[in-house]
Amino acid sequence: MNFICNFPFFSILLSLFSGTICSVLPAKAAKIVNRVVIIVIGLMSAVLLLYLLSTGESFIYWMGHFPAPWGNEIRAGVLEAGMALFFCIIMYLSMAGGAHKLPGEVVESKHNLYYILVNLLLSSLLALVYTNDMFTAYVFVEINTISACGLIMIRQVGRTIEAAVRYMIMSLLGSGLLLFGLCIMYDLTGHLLMSNIKESVGLIMANGEYQIPLIVSVALMCIGLCIKSALFPFHAWLPDAYGYSTVSSAAILSSLVSKGYIFLLIKIIYRVIGFDIFNSTRIIDVLFVFGLMGMIFGSLSAIKENDIRRMIAFSSVAQIGYIYMGFGMGTQAGMVASIFHILSHAATKSLLFIAAIGLTDVSGGSRKLNDLTGAAYRNKWAGAAFTVGSLSMVGIPLFSGFISKLLFAQAAVQVEGKMLASLIVLGISTVLNAVYFMKTVIRIYTSAADTPYMSITFRDRKPYTVTLVCFILLNIILGVSSQPVVDMIGQGLAMFA
Amino acid sequence: MSRKKTAEEYQKTFAFRFFRWLSGEKDPYSGEVEMQPQKEYQPDPEAALRREKEHDAIMDKVYDTEHNKWMHLFHRLYQATSILFCLFLIALLLVTVSYLPAIGTVTRPVNNEVSGRYIEKGLEETGAINIVAGMILDYRAFDTLGESHVLFVATITVLILLRLNKTEKDEAEVNDRRFEPKNDAILQLVATFLVPIIIIFGIYIILNGHLGPGGGFSGGAVIGAGLVLYLNAFGFKKTERFFTEKTYKWVCFFSLSFYCLAKSYSFYTGANQLHSVIPKGTPGAILSSGLILPLNIAVGLVVACTIYAFYAMFRKGGF
Amino acid sequence: MGPNLFTNYGEAVSAILFCIGFTNLLLQTNLIKKIIGLNIMDSAIYLFLAEKGYIAGRIAPIVVNGVTSTERYINPIPSGLVLTGIVVSVSVTALMLSLTIRLYTRYHTLDLDEISTQLKKEGK
8 A cells, every 4th residue: 555545644633643742731732733733734645635636546545454344444545635735724714814813812721721622623624524434433523522622712701601502512412413413323223434334225226125214314314414413403502602702713714614514414414325325315406495495595684784894694504504404405516516605605605704803903903894994904914814714716718716606507407396496595595795894894994084093004913814815815826727726526426425 | 325305395296295194293183273271170089970870770770681671571582492402403304204215124235335444444444343342443443543633622621620729729629528428438448349340340441442342432431431420538638649740741741742643644544555574463361353442452541530520520629 | 104103113212312411411500410411412312323224033243153254133224323422421521520619619500591590799
């Protein structure tokens, strides 16, 4: 076996182990360890991605001495390696962009605990991306949930603790449903490894025996993961959690944590149930309707909001609606669009959160839209970055959001019956997005005659500004040269089957 | 070469105006929109007080949960809906259960070649007499690795929430000493007898994890319970002599690192099909079954410390 | 309805317990009751899993006298999964309880709705 095949295993174990190490290090060293680990894992994922693209085949890696039905496995293909690389990039940029806010919002003695949480969160995301075993996925889902809860409430104000409680409650409901569905699935198939379950599921569907419990178990798992990724009716915890936690946490939570669950759902659809069997159930219609509702109601809530961070948070609800709408179309094209939207939303949403913090900093710490008047002049880079993010969210060409909307529209045209609904809602949602994002952009570019607040220039805050520039470049790269990424997603999905 | 345009000419160009507008120095409408001189805002203390009072009254009215008829109605409706929801969920799952394969029969799909191999070859391949221990610490060890990290990350979050800083800690200490049972003779006498027995029993469970029922998690929980009993009988003053936050930190660190590294070695050799140097030993002996015994000890230490840490955190926010 | 509802009475009981726990966790407003609901829900799942391993007339999977035949022992996998699950549930309960302690010391109530009301009154 090629040495590169060890990389997925190395990256999971490295991030787990670095979490343990950070517990005995002082805050500064923990920070360095955290950064270095993210970079190393990113590099390993990049090398792995290149290797997989050159061989064109996915591989299975034994976690132990025993092969398929007995041991535990992880699996790497183009999509997994690409996701891991992307998660590392976003995580590094989010951590770098929010680093200057950490000392003011988190007690000094708890900084190293913050880095432990981030490392374990990264390991759980990687494990969710690479795993080939349902029960392992459940265990790492729990690590993901607990560390995300820690990231929310590490800034200890009343709102965040209440949001953390609500987040935990919803997540635990989701985990309970996921585990129950998993148990039924295990009862019917007798396996826990994804590839073996898929074989048995094929047999069950052919036999006709046990079909009802199988559908129920798939539905339970889907609803569980939908709850955890804050699909529309289950999003009550989200605005407070994203709006009041420290900014790195908000960026990581919105762009990575919910995407980890969604990626697990994609894995379940392709590797456990099978794409065709999943599409023959009514579950996709439910996902489709919830997605459409999320797109509209999320945007409507965002329009009403007067707090910039909460507005961005509500926009996340709408964007997750887009992703589930893509699942609900039940075609390969819809799936590709959804996965591209996962990438583009992760890049854009974290950019918006990081840019918003730059704008509120120069407005006396207030997040009310009225107080942000002229903020873009006082912090030009943050203003430019916020504009780029807004344009991308609205779907202006050149930026990543445009490509995902284009892919969604192309996918919708191919689906009979759902075409009209999805196109209309896509249009409405775009208009609503434009309303609240352009309102904010105009507000921050309206010059205020005399403000008591200081301006911040590039020199005052170099790392922050460099991060913003990286984010903008990432967005434009995704928007301009999207074809290789789309091809890669298609190739990855082909490897899944 | 000098500038092509003079400064005055340059000021008239579009680029100049655009960059001035971009930098916020100039409002494009200033001077073109007629502005009325405004009166300076004078805060009126009485009006402010009145407004505050009105606001309070409205807030009381809105959030007055006891005398609000609609609120009561809503609560009733809420309860009724929750019962209906529960009944619906029960009906759905009962229908599902009725279609599941019958319990207790050999023909269920779960009794397939996987469980068969664990039972038939488990002793030979892992060296553990307790097949469940062999399964969770060898065949499916990655889950268990994740599971001990769940425990670790949970303690970290509890530390974040409940650990107090220096000044608060002194105050909490005083409070805690006040409520602590002081020299409760019965409790102390019982604890003197029971604590050693409980801890020895816990150690027995951990060391026998591969030979019989037991293992790191159960044994660790028993030891943790013994420590909590000791703390309750004798107070923090006694336990601080051998168990502080530093002890917790280092014990956890060494156990988890050992766990991680040992399992990494085992996974690495397994996946690359190299020969592993860890001996299996004779089944049934205390020093047997490869990595399972050391891993059980590591897990037991982590769990015992974690249980004690949870208790100490909940009680006074520190060790 | 399928044929096995009364044969699978153990699973039926655990399904009912799961729903009771689920509803409590979702709809109670008192935090402690929510946590109790969480524990009922988790225990119900473990009962459900434990039922799966059972085979009539066989003993626990600990090798006796070196006999390793599948005819003698029950299925070991669900037992292992329950072990893993219990630890997860312990961690989550500890986290929820400590969140509750924090909220209680700050707002002097366990009612989640009332805490939200107070937060809104603070207007932050």
